[in-house]
Amino acid sequence: MNKIILITDLGEEYGTSLLKGITKYSQEFGPWAFCRMPTYYRETMGTEGILKWAKEWEANGIVGQFYNNSNLEKFLAEGIAVIAQDFKERQHNVPNITGDYARAGRMGASYFLRKGYEHFAFYGFKNIVWSRERGQGFEEELAKEGYKVHYFEHTSDLESRKLWYYKPSALSDWLKSLPKPIALMACDDNQGMHITEACRLTKIRIPEEVAVLGVDNSEMLCNLSDPPLSSIALDTEKGGYETARLLDHMIKSKNKDFYDVVVEPTQVVTRNSTDIYATKDEYIGMALKFIHNNIEKNLKVDDVLKQVPLARRSLEKRFYKVTGYPVYEYIFNLRIEKFTQKLLETDLSIFEIAMDLGLNDSKxxxxxxxxxxGCTPTQYRKKYLIDQGK
Known part of the structure; x- marks a missing residue:
């Protein structure tokens, strides 16, 4: 039986989702025994203390959040497999549970561009890898369209808590100074909640003046926010499953041939904080609202034309100017987005999902x-869902 120490923050949904994936793997290929060690043990026991405890318990592996000066090679030298969650920066000598953070940033930028925004902002941390790279991906995608990003970045979590809670604050002053309407991506849902609370305190309207998007899709935080927070979902549970698979391999191979586990962003989950279309063109705003409200029907461009007093050529020209897409392509991309969401959130067959979207031709x-x-729906589902990914 493998004995595994877990040193992660189970008070956040990311940590609990990782644990779900790890325990699922252990149920299938175990049994494994787990010891949940509080994260403050990093400070009170240090690497040497945790290593001593692990040897006494005869642990086979450790998954946890470690600082970058923790000398984790000591665990490997003792034959204990270790996988680090990159909660600050990636480790160099042991495998990481990391993410395609830049892709999440690009996903957020594309989402806001489809809604017609021309002003953009990013709120996060300078010195944390998952925040920094999400901001870079956000900025790079927007730069392709000629847009710039307004940044507000902290250097510590303590600083971020102070700046949104107490008013007046630098954060509230920054929010008031931004051009409106503006699309703001926060590095995670915690920081997204900081923004929605700071906007409420300073009487900035969400989403009319500031549309806010987080990352992690933590149901508790997103619904605690006022208004509820839109967020980018991650395949964290699948990441936990792959972490356990790697840990099992490292234990059996005596720490050979390890690699990083990459948690992927999957989709944007829209809630009230972004439920608006930012364009000064009244008719294109009407067209966008109609498309999004009726995407689960077999929409055609002619259906959109009936909603606005514009000739087809005029609609296409103005629509492209606002969104960067022809009307047909915009509908096509949004339909695939909705199809993808149903693939990951339901057990419906490909045929049933097609019928849900008002389409008779599932092929x-x-x-x-x-x-x-770049893959079939079945392959995509296998890639992101544990139950389909064995």
Missing amino acids: NIARQFGQIK
Whole structure:
């Protein structure tokens, strides 16, 4: 039986989702025994103390949050497999549970661009890898369209808590100074809640003046926010499963051939904090609202034309100016986005999802999905869902 020490923050949804994936793997290939060690043991016991305890317990592996000066090679030298969660920066000599953070940033930028925004901001941390790289991806995607990003970045979590809670604050002053309407991406849901609370205190309207998007899709935090926070979902539970698979391999191979586990962003989950379309063109705003409210029907461009007093050529020209897409392509991309969401959130078959979207030809939607995602719907589901990924 493998004995595994877990040193992670189970008070956050990311940590609990990782644990779900790890325990699922252990139930299938174990049994494993777990010791949940509070994160403050890093400070009170240090690496030497944790190593001593691990040897006394005869632990086979450790998954945890460690500082970058923790000398984790000492665990490997003692034959104990260790995988680090990169909660500050990536480790160099042991495998990491990391993420495609830049891709999440690009996903957030694309989401806001489709809503017609021309002003953008990012709120996060300078010295934490997952925040820094999400901001970089956000900025790089927007730069392709000629847009710049307004930044507010902290150097510590303590600083971020002070600046949103007490008023007046530098954060509230920054929010008031931003051009409106503006699309703001926060590095995670915690910081997204800071923004929604700071906006409430300073009487900045969400989403009318500031649309706010977080990352992690923590149901508790997103629904605690006022208004509820839109967020980018991650395949964290699948990441936990792959972490356990790697840990099992390291234990059996005596710490050979290890690699990083990459948690991928999967989709944007829209809630009230971004439920608006930012364009000064009244008719295109009407068209966008109609498309999003009716995407689960078999929409055609002619259906959109009936909603606005514009000729087809005029609609196409103005729509492209606001969104960067022809009307047909915008509908196509949004339909694939909704199809993807149902793939990951339901157990419906490809045919049933197509029917839910008002489409009679499931083979055609599967072909279109492959054009966008580069794989079949079944392959995509296997990639991101544990139950399908054995």
